Structures are given as C-alpha cells and as structure tokens.
Amino acid sequence: MKIIVCGKGGSGKSTVSVMLSKALVKKGYRVLLIDADESNLGLHRLLGVEAPQVILDSLGGKKGLRERKKDPLTGERKELFKENLAWEDLGKTCVMESAGVSLAAMGKIHEAGEGCACPIGHLSRDIFSKLQVGNKDMVIIDTAAGIEHFGRDFSSHADVIVGILDPSYESLLLSEKISAMAGKQGYDVGFALNRIDPETEGFLRERTTGLEVVATIARNDMIFHAGLEGKPVTVTDPGIDMLCEWIEGKKGGLRK
Numbered sequence: 001m002k003i004i005v006c007g008k009g010g011s012g013k014s015t016v017s018v019m020l021s022k023a024l025v026k027k028g029y030r031v032l033l034i035d036a037d038e039s040n041l042g043l044h045r046l047l048g049v050e051a052p053q054v055i056l057d058s059l060g061g062k063k064g065l066r067e068r069k070k071d072p073l074t075g076e077r078k079e080l081f082k083e084n085l086a087w088e089d090l091g092k093t094c095v096m097e098s099a100g101v102s103l104a105a106m107g108k109i110h111e112a113g114e115g116c117a118c119p120i121g122h123l124s125r126d127i128f129s130k131l132q133v134g135n136k137d138m139v140i141i142d143t144a145a146g147i148e149h150f151g152r153d154f155s156s157h158a159d160v161i162v163g164i165l166d167p168s169y170e171s172l173l174l175s176e177k178i179s180a181m182a183g184k185q186g187y188d189v190g191f192a193l194n195r196i197d198p199e200t201e202g203f204l205r206e207r208t209t210g211l212e213v214v215a216t217i218a219r220n221d222m223i224f225h226a227g228l229e230g231k232p233v234t235v236t237d238p239g240i241d242m243l244c245e246w247i248e249g250k251k252g253g254l255r256k
Helices: 013-026 043-047 061-068 118-130 169-184 198-207 221-229 238-249
Strands: 002-007 030-035 096-098 101-105 137-142 160-165 190-196 212-218
Touching: 002 013, 002 169, 013 030, 013 043, 013 101, 013 137, 013 160, 013 190, 013 238, 030 043, 030 118, 043 101, 061 118, 118 137, 160 169, 160 238, 190 198, 190 238, 198 212, 212 238
Parallel strands: 002 137, 002 160, 030 101, 030 137, 160 190, 190 212
Antiparallel strands: 096 101
C-alpha cells in the first residue's frame, strides 16, 4: 500500500510517520518511509539513522534532473524512471535502514536563491507513482506542510490518506480543506488527532464531526523531548495501533 501523511506544519506529521512505520514493521510489513518535505532536516534523527543521500542530489541536483529528463538526440522529454520501480533502484546511498524501516529523502533546499521546490515535487510524484509495492509492502510519504501535494495529484497514486490534526484552529481549517479536496477526487481521509489530552479531545471531537477521525494520539513528554533534542522516537501510543488497524482495513484503496 501507498500512504500519504499530510497536515499543517508542526502538526507532528514526521513523528507520526516514524511511529507508524515502526508499528507496521512489527506487524510484518516491509516499510519504506519517504521524506518529501524540502524543509524537513530531522526526519532521519527521529528514526535513528544517518541522513541518506538526497535522491535529487544523486541525480545532479535540479540542473542534472532537467538534463536527465531531456533526450539528447531529439530534445524531447523522456521518462526518468521505469514503470514498476523497485525500492532497490533508488540506490544504496539514497536509502538508510533502521529496525526494518527504510528511509529515502527526495530533495532539500540547500542555498538561498537556488529556486523553488517544484523539481522536488515533480520528482516525488514521479517516484511515488512508479514504486512497485507487494502485498506486504507499505510506502509512507511524509509530505511538505499544507496541501500542495493535492495540487500535484499525489493522491491519485495513493491507497490511503492520513491527515494529522493537532490542537490548533489552523489545523482544524486545513483538515476541513483536505477532507473537501480529497472528497472531490473520490477519496476518504482518516484523521489522527495528535498531542491530545482529555480536555482538548472533547473540544476537537465537537468540531470534527464532519471528518473521519480514526485515531487519537496522546500528548507525550518523551516524544516531545525526543523531537526537541533530535533524538530517536522510541515510544509509541495506542493511537498508532488504531491507525494501523484503519490502514489495514483499507487495503484495496480508498476510492468511493
């Protein structure tokens, strides 16, 4: 299955993605976690591995990517990756593994003035759409903050969309937007309430009646401090198990 994790910046997408990846490994799945956020510099630390070589950099950066996509004889656009792309085709230096979870990073903004993140978005969609997955494979893509991935049509290549909703008004508004946009494409979205205590859960439950809330992840100081200090997330939460169960129940896709 292919899983998109989305939400506003700071909602905990990366932390939940790491916890979800580890939980799925324990269930016997082979997991590839894709960092598709050009501004996220610490996902590998949450997983507890060295940062892999960025795939865009391995292709020669933005300039190299443009050149590789152009046929040298005809000048026409060519496909950079084959259909049914295997995980191993991403390159040994571009994938790091920890406790059964493989991590790959699409691209990063390295310097001021280097240009927009559009090439990273195109590369992410190209790879995500062509990655071959078996019955016991899970590909989790940790997207950039916001809803640009809907504009790039990532969702048409996903089996499951998970929205992360933290206790903030902005997150509520964005989650409603995510649900509406996915609905127009014929998809459901399962939302996980993150960093929740009993008081905020009641407040959010009253205001998310139009959303499919499938899991609640409690506020945890150990998780908070791991993220603050750039250390691996080593604890879990019953809400992650709920999220796994919902995902497994959606095998076959979310098309209505």
